[in-house]
Amino acid sequence: MPDEIIKIENASEDDIDTLYQAELILFKNPWTLKNFEDEFKQPEKNLKKAVFKSRICGFAVSRKILDELHILKICSFPGYERKKIGSLLLNFIIKESKANICFLEVSEENLKALSFYKKNGFIITGRRKNYYGDGFDALNMTKDLSGGT
Ligand SMILES: CC(C)(COP(=O)(O)OP(=O)(O)OC[C@H]1O[C@@H](n2cnc3c(N)ncnc32)[C@H](O)[C@@H]1OP(=O)(O)O)[C@@H](O)C(=O)NCCC(=O)NCCS
Known part of the structure; x- marks a missing residue:
């Protein structure tokens, strides 16, 4: 699956159902439909979809706040794992x-x-102790982008 045939595009509210169905499969604590709808209303929102042969095969949600990029979630859909879709997004x-x-x-x-x-x-x-309330800690991860990517 060469990179050039996977397109990264802005997701729209028409995509919410597709994103939500994948979300239910891929995430332990999935967003609700309302979470997606609310995210589209955020001024700093950025919802991107990866598209292969007209089908969505991954998505990413992020927000830019001042000079900081916050990644809220990123995923590649079942059947499309380990094909660099996550990295591309x-x-x-x-x-x-x-x-x-x-x-x-x-x-x-x-x-x-x-x-x-x-x-x-x-x-x-x-590290945030028991952040999700299930006994597991959240790990904070950071990437310095100041020298370019
Ligand atoms: C995590 C996730 C986004 C990775 O997406 P992906 O498209 O499969 O990732 P890529 O193909 O770009 O993989 C890049 C590298 O990540 C690592 N990686 C990806 N999947 C892995 C796996 N199942 N086991 C171990 N390492 C893995 C590898 O180092 C891989 O490089 P390699 O294939 O050359 O060894 C995907 O597994 C996913 O959607 N998971 C469920 C949702 C989730 O937990 N998202 C992240 C938290 S928001």
Whole structure:
């Protein structure tokens, strides 16, 4: 699946159902439909979708606040894992943001995501005890973007 045939586009409110159905499968604490609807109303919102042959195969939600990029979530859809769709989305939003630093939080039990973010240059910079209320800590991860990507 060469990069050039996966397009990264702005997601629209028409995509909410597709994003939500994937969300239910992919995330332990999935966003509700209302969470998605509310996110589209945020002034700093940035919802991107990855599209392969007219089908959505991943998405990312981020917000730019001053010179900081905050990644809220990123995923590749079932059947499309490990094909660099996650990395493509991540690098696209980082480049587009022109931010100096990127922050995110991930559960310590999400080993796939930890490996994914480390591979993409993030380092662990903090820990929040039992952040999700399920006994697992949240790890704060950071990537310095000030020297360019
Ligand atoms: C984490 C996630 C976004 C990765 O997306 P992806 O498109 O599969 O990732 P990529 O193909 O770009 O992988 C890049 C690197 O991440 C790491 N990685 C990705 N999936 C992995 C897995 N299942 N096990 C271990 N490492 C993994 C690898 O280092 C990989 O590089 P490699 O394939 O050359 O070894 C995807 O697994 C996902 O959607 N997970 C569910 C949602 C989620 O937890 N999102 C992250 C928290 S918001």
